[in-house]
Amino acid sequence: MDQIVNPSISIKNLDLSFGAVEVLKNLNLDIADGEFVVLLGSSGCGKSTLLNCIAGLLDVSDGEIHISGKNVTWEEPSQRGIGMVFQSYALYPQMTVEGNLTFGLRNARVPKDEIAARVEKAAKILQIEPLLKRKPAALSGGQRQRVAIGRALVRDVDVFLFDEPLSNLDAKLRADLRVEIKQLHQQLGNTMIYVTHDQIEAMTLADRIAIMLNGNVLQFASPYEIYNHPANKYVATFIGSPTMNFIEGSVHGGKFDSALGTHSLDGYDFTTPSPDGPAWLGIRPEHMATGDEAANKPIQLEGRVEFVEPLGSDTLTRVTVGDQHMWVRMDGQAQVKIGEMIPIGFSATQAHLFDTTTEERL
């Protein structure tokens, strides 16, 4: 990764523990100006905790946080130049939408005409002008989240923090608002940090994704990189649905030996000079070719169909190869019967190899 010259947010050796429990461990992260970064991980990985540390809502145990070139480790949340959007919206129930939007500005003693101008602008961007006089209780979930975004917007800050903002919405609204957030980012060009456990949100929104596990960042890279070159087995498993298939075996002189036979790894881009040893070979369901196409692939297997899930656009099929279960994503038009033997093929260029002990990419 290239060194970022003037990072918008820079986290240096951050530690956070609650008593004996270490939540974040020596965490380092540099985020470029105007970048959309998604913190992704399963619950309890420390992603929300990290966001709260950046916001200043949690005191760190050690390390520094810099925002826009200023060390804000000891600053109050309101002094950090951030706006934050929460999962539960967290709108002030007894204030109107306008009151909610202006609360922060009134606290900061911004002049009245300035407040009015900013509210007007934010309301226009988010299309909440007709709602300004209403109380939050009279709004739908989507409208509430828009107001919550507006509250961050009027603060006119460099950095936006989103803490799972779409998790309380239904699927349709989530998809709509996801697009809107992306458009908002393109329009404003602010730095945004977005916490989610939803890989689709992460892949669609992010410039870069930081995948977290147990308070560590496992990989911090673009969605393309994360999907195509996962740094370790956890990242490979976490991204992609259905999850990546793994074959246990060993790498030996550019070949992969397993119970399914010996296959050439020609075309695989090794990251280590000496990859020989026990390894996992991973292959995504969507990279497995079936039918006539399978014949053109360098690595070929044959599997018995066990289970079929037609999704319309695709058909997910679980097959047994040897004694291994694998998911294969087939064309939606494919007709397969349970018990049928089908040819499967893939190429080493789309495969992933991980060391069995360290689980790092080979």
Next chain:
Amino acid sequence: MSTATQSPAKTPRGPKPKRAFSPANIMIYGTLFVVSIYYLLPLYVMVMTSLKDMTEVRMGNIFSPPVEITFEPWVKAWAEACTGINCDGLSRGFWNSVRILIPSVVVSIAVASVSGYALSFWRFKGSELFFNILIVGAFIPYQIMLYPIVIILRELGVYGTLTGLVMVHTIFGMPILTLLFRNYFASVPEELFKAARVDGAGFWGIYVQIMLPMSLPIFVVAIILQVTGIWNDFLFGVVFTKPDIYPMTVQLNNIVNSVQGVKEYNVNMAATLLTGMVPLVIYFVSGKLFVRGIAAGAVKG
């Protein structure tokens, strides 16, 4: 066809018919009836007796309504009944109680709501310990603390004054009120508090602008608790004040239990009803407010 129209109950369709005299109904209404009689009958006797004159009272028909309604006993109880050397009736005690009640309620609720808010949002080192000590305080019998408090008040120079009694009521209201407010604020989503902090509101800003407006119901509950508790207090009133500033309850006791002359049952009944009026009014007034408060505060995220 004809049978269906004649007895629609036979074809199961639409809402299930309910029996008026089901065992559950008989139990519920039967119990309610017995309990209301139990509480309302003495009240009825008191009201009736207080409206009779003494000759009628002496006839002993306590359940019969007055032949001739008189408000004389009420006037006497309020303005003329004697306790000790004062013969200005319960009115003196009433105003004493008001002067005790208002500052005690206001101060105790103000302090407890802020400390409850601090204990749920601004945890400090040892805040849990502090809270536990406070709760343990609620379980220590008052009698144990009477004498030490007398000494403390004497040393502070407020023994036998209204100020002293107000201080005692405020402090003794703390445990239960703090618990009440802390638990209420603990149910407020933490993200709301975080959002307010990001918006630059401080300790008092969040309390006044965010928390207060959404806690009307719990304030009403606290007011009901404190007003009835302090108004009905007898022990602290009799121990920490002097005859001139006795609260209404103590004065009522002195009127009812005075041994000289004839026992004026009608005056006693009127005096008791007058004393009980304040908590009663509070229940009626705030009951309505309470429901409205809950409705206004019902904003789930």
